[in-house]
Amino acid sequence: MASDTQRILARAAREVIPGQIVNLGIGLPTRLFHYLPDEMEVLVHSENGVLGCRPRREGEAPDHDMIDSGGAYITTRPGASVFDSATSFAMIRRSRVDLTFMGAFEVDAAGNLANWKIPGKFSPGIGGAMELAQKVRRLVVLCSHNDKHGNPKILARCRLPLTARSCVSRIITDKAVMDVTPEGLAVVDIAEGLDPADLQAATEAALIIDESRLGRF
Amino acid sequence: MASDTQRILARAAREVIPGQIVNLGIGLPTRLFHYLPDEMEVLVHSENGVLGCRPRREGEAPDHDMIDSGGAYITTRPGASVFDSATSFAMIRRSRVDLTFMGAFEVDAAGNLANWKIPGKFSPGIGGAMELAQKVRRLVVLCSHNDKHGNPKILARCRLPLTARSCVSRIITDKAVMDVTPEGLAVVDIAEGLDPADLQAATEAALIIDESRLGRF
Amino acid sequence: MTLLTEKVRDIQAAVAAIPEGATIMVGGFGSPGTPFALLDALLESGQGGLTLIKNDANEPGIGIGKLIEAGRVTRLITSHLGLNRTAIEAMNAGRLEVSFHPQGLLAEKIRCAGAGHGGFLTDIGQGTEIAAGRREVEVDGRPWGIEPALHADVALVHAERADRYGNLIYRATASNFNPLMAMAAERVIAQAYRLDAPGELPIDAIHTPCAFVSQVVQVDRATSEQGVRPHGL
Amino acid sequence: MTLLTEKVRDIQAAVAAIPEGATIMVGGFGSPGTPFALLDALLESGQGGLTLIKNDANEPGIGIGKLIEAGRVTRLITSHLGLNRTAIEAMNAGRLEVSFHPQGLLAEKIRCAGAGHGGFLTDIGQGTEIAAGRREVEVDGRPWGIEPALHADVALVHAERADRYGNLIYRATASNFNPLMAMAAERVIAQAYRLDAPGELPIDAIHTPCAFVSQVVQVDRATSEQGVRPHGL
Numbered sequence: 001m002a003s004d005t006q007r008i009l010a011r012a013a014r015e016v017i018p019g020q021i022v023n024l025g026i027g028l029p030t031r032l033f034h035y036l037p038d039e040m041e042v043l044v045h046s047e048n049g050v051l052g053c054r055p056r057r058e059g060e061a062p063d064h065d066m067i068d069s070g071g072a073y074i075t076t077r078p079g080a081s082v083f084d085s086a087t088s089f090a091m092i093r094r095s096r097v098d099l100t101f102m103g104a105f106e107v108d109a110a111g112n113l114a115n116w117k118i119p120g121k122f123s124p125g126i127g128g129a130m131e132l133a134q135k136v137r138r139l140v141v142l143c144s145h146n147d148k149h150g151n152p153k154i155l156a157r158c159r160l161p162l163t164a165r166s167c168v169s170r171i172i173t174d175k176a177v178m179d180v181t182p183e184g185l186a187v188v189d190i191a192e193g194l195d196p197a198d199l200q201a202a203t204e205a206a207l208i209i210d211e212s213r214l215g216r217f
Numbered sequence: 218m219a220s221d222t223q224r225i226l227a228r229a230a231r232e233v234i235p236g237q238i239v240n241l242g243i244g245l246p247t248r249l250f251h252y253l254p255d256e257m258e259v260l261v262h263s264e265n266g267v268l269g270c271r272p273r274r275e276g277e278a279p280d281h282d283m284i285d286s287g288g289a290y291i292t293t294r295p296g297a298s299v300f301d302s303a304t305s306f307a308m309i310r311r312s313r314v315d316l317t318f319m320g321a322f323e324v325d326a327a328g329n330l331a332n333w334k335i336p337g338k339f340s341p342g343i344g345g346a347m348e349l350a351q352k353v354r355r356l357v358v359l360c361s362h363n364d365k366h367g368n369p370k371i372l373a374r375c376r377l378p379l380t381a382r383s384c385v386s387r388i389i390t391d392k393a394v395m396d397v398t399p400e401g402l403a404v405v406d407i408a409e410g411l412d413p414a415d416l417q418a419a420t421e422a423a424l425i426i427d428e429s430r431l432g433r434f
Numbered sequence: 435m436t437l438l439t440e441k442v443r444d445i446q447a448a449v450a451a452i453p454e455g456a457t458i459m460v461g462g463f464g465s466p467g468t469p470f471a472l473l474d475a476l477l478e479s480g481q482g483g484l485t486l487i488k489n490d491a492n493e494p495g496i497g498i499g500k501l502i503e504a505g506r507v508t509r510l511i512t513s514h515l516g517l518n519r520t521a522i523e524a525m526n527a528g529r530l531e532v533s534f535h536p537q538g539l540l541a542e543k544i545r546c547a548g549a550g551h552g553g554f555l556t557d558i559g560q561g562t563e564i565a566a567g568r569r570e571v572e573v574d575g576r577p578w579g580i581e582p583a584l585h586a587d588v589a590l591v592h593a594e595r596a597d598r599y600g601n602l603i604y605r606a607t608a609s610n611f612n613p614l615m616a617m618a619a620e621r622v623i624a625q626a627y628r629l630d631a632p633g634e635l636p637i638d639a640i641h642t643p644c645a646f647v648s649q650v651v652q653v654d655r656a657t658s659e660q661g662v663r664p665h666g667l
Numbered sequence: 668m669t670l671l672t673e674k675v676r677d678i679q680a681a682v683a684a685i686p687e688g689a690t691i692m693v694g695g696f697g698s699p700g701t702p703f704a705l706l707d708a709l710l711e712s713g714q715g716g717l718t719l720i721k722n723d724a725n726e727p728g729i730g731i732g733k734l735i736e737a738g739r740v741t742r743l744i745t746s747h748l749g750l751n752r753t754a755i756e757a758m759n760a761g762r763l764e765v766s767f768h769p770q771g772l773l774a775e776k777i778r779c780a781g782a783g784h785g786g787f788l789t790d791i792g793q794g795t796e797i798a799a800g801r802r803e804v805e806v807d808g809r810p811w812g813i814e815p816a817l818h819a820d821v822a823l824v825h826a827e828r829a830d831r832y833g834n835l836i837y838r839a840t841a842s843n844f845n846p847l848m849a850m851a852a853e854r855v856i857a858q859a860y861r862l863d864a865p866g867e868l869p870i871d872a873i874h875t876p877c878a879f880v881s882q883v884v885q886v887d888r889a890t891s892e893q894g895v896r897p898h899g900l
Contacts, residue, residue, distance in 0.1 A: 302614065
């Protein structure tokens with residue numbers, strides 16, 4: 001049976017439309033790489049300066065000048081380009097990246113995202129996350145529905161310092177797929193076998209659930 | 218015998234130090250090209266996006282993608298590079314061009330330069346002249362000492378709209394070589410056979426002339 | 435944005451979608467880099483009331499010179515018209531509104547839009563008539579003039595090579611304003627002499643990554659008509 | 668500026684001239700593009716009280732990680748320290764002052780210095796703590812934050828190839844901040860794996876024209892020690 005992580009990634013892969021430019025955030029989203037088939041014409045952007053990343057194949061020798069923003073050795077697919085950091089972020093700020101997947105410490109009903117700093121505990125710097133979150137056309141958050149202590153990560157209102165305001169379009173967790181709407185978080189899909197009431201109980205934000213239209217994943 | 222123009226250009230060529238980056242303004246300065254020997258390691262910058270221009274050789278076919286800022290077909294010397302307009306002007310604004318030669322309608326004792334607009338008569342736009350005049354490390358003006366009606370071009374104070382203030386280091390005309398100094402225009406060289414009093418009479422700005430140190434050209 | 439897989443267009447279809455009264459950036463410094471084929475197609479397509487942004491006005495009878503002569507251009511934002519006497523005549527006769535910017539500032543105003551900034555701070559032209567009326571702000575103890583970003587609905591650019599995703603390579607001094615404009619406009623239409631499959635362009639040689647380009651059309655080499663007229667050297 | 672003919676230097680001579688307390692830009696995003704040989708020479712040369720500007724702090728024991736561990740760095744202006752726990756420890760212990768900027772704004776602040784501007788106007792981070800205290804100005808009816816240019820005395824950059832005039836070519840993702848820093852600092856010292864005669868580099872492939880580069884040194888390829896540590900994928 002698929003792990004929670006595998007289910008999140010398999011569901012996330014269905015968000016990608018052939019012909020798009022997609023950025024994969026560090027951590028869980030980076031693993032989406034392996035869910036995009038080689039024959040699919042999608043260019044993966046990495047903000048250190050490459051468009052058209054693909055994972056190294058088994059046994060392929062690493063090129064020491066070719067990494068993604070997470071620091072992993074990658075290779076490129078046909079149609080790829082490399083460029084400096086100014087061009088890379090111009091692409092982001094001008095919304096020329098169609099879709100980005102990012103992790104989250106917290107995400108809330110208004111689509112606010114916090115994923116860069118936990119005051120007093122974790123503050124390694126913001127990297128490219130702020131510009132990606134604020135400017136990419138569509139931001140999909142991939143995260144566990146609850147933290148390792150069982151606390152909800154899908155909140156009524158974020159408490160940590162924000163990465164960007166009102167930036168999230170969709171949230172995919174092990175328990176549900178939720179869209180940020182003007183009325184609040186609307187559940188699109190719910191995990192196979194999970195009861196809607198249990199989903200709401202695991203979530204701080206009020207969820208809009210229309211059981212007649214609910215998908216399963 | 219050398220024409221006035223040839224004498225100006227021959228004198229101007231002596232300003233160039235091997236190893237420098239030099240920009241040649243449109244008109245008279247462009248012709249300086251032919252006074253820089255091929256073996257001299259100098260890179261000529263042209264603001265349309267090339268560093269390392271050299272004139273086409275007799276019979277060399279024109280490359281339709283390779284012009285200088287005056288619109289003439291050129292070619293390049295070893296060590297040349299091409300780049301976009303932003304990089305070209307970054308080079309200028311950051312004073313990475315060592316020396317530029319420019320024409321003048323008027324130039325004055327304070328080193329102010331007017332060479333882009335005659336209100337009501339001539340206003341084709343400023344092109345790159347303002348940034349070159351303001352930012353290149355050393356600006357040498359090449360012009361006739363008097364206009365075609367005999368009026369002085371070397372003034373006490375410019376009357377036309379300025380290209381840039383206090384930008385000129387040296388002025389080379391058919392009659393004299395003059396340096397802009399805090400005290401005013403100091404004559405360095407005077408044309409062969411010209412009397413200092415006649416030079417002053419042809420000049421609106423007061424000239425500082427130390428006959429004991431005067432060169433001839 | 436246009437999907438990577440849907441960028442290759444017929445030239446007339448590409449320019450037909452440009453609206454009447456559009457603001458259009460046009461690459462090129464003199465002839466090199468001018469997208470002559472796209473401009474000829476635009477002339478044929480018939481849109482008027484245009485605002486053009488180009489370093490210069492080409493020469494009479496070619497490039498944007500033709501559009502100006504046909505009365506299609508209301509306003510020109512430029513650096514220098516020195517090579518086009520018919521454009522200067524149109525300006526002097528009041529048939530063409532012209533805004534002049536120093537060349538490097540024009541490049542940076544375009545680059546600023548391409549970088550997603552609102553503007554930049556410059557010391558160029560302070561104390562001259564170019565800076566008259568320019569707002570100032572003090573940074574690091576010095577006054578700086580504010581130059582706002584310059585935006586456009588469309589950019590028409592010329593490249594030597596493209597692939598069908600829209601990656602572009604320029605050549606020699608035909609680069610000039612093209613890479614800047616290719617990043618700056620809402621819709622970017624690129625013409626190229628050669629159109630390849632993705633993977634054919636060397637990745638370190640690509641000047642404009644495909645993300646910025648909306649449509650690509652393949653065109654024939656410019657005619658000698660569109661070359662530089664003999665002058666200068 | 669250094670004459671074109673006088674740029675090739677011995678590596679120790681090149682870094683020896685960097686003054687105590689200098690502000691130094693350092694290229695690289697993680698390992699690729701980091702000028703390891705110049706950084707090792709700087710460590711050996713002994714200057715302290717340095718302010719470094721680099722996207723990240725490399726990893727412990729390599730690159731600027733070594734300089735931080737040796738106590739030579741007073742201040743670091745950066746985007747992210749995620750890969751260097753010793754740098755984070757030094758920051759938390761108060762031994763290293765760290766200023767964080769969003770990565771693209773850091774790139775643009777450097778680019779701004781390289782373009783000779785005083786700053787640029789951005790909407791990034793508005794309403795977040797990154798923008799706290801940032802001055803604003805209204806342009807085209809919208810508020811924009813002012814980001815001043817970031818200057819440095821020296822830039823240390825890494826290139827794949829150079830010629831003796833200082834023209835540079837970068838490779839793959841080893842480009843990153845290098846071309847920006849190569850334009851931005853007062854003195855630019857470039858290391859390259861290969862140093863050629865002028866004319867050997869293809870002119871359309873040159874990324875940094877020689878005008879911006881002060882000194883060039885040839886170095887051996889980075890050791891596997893300086894490669895990326897295994898993590899991520």
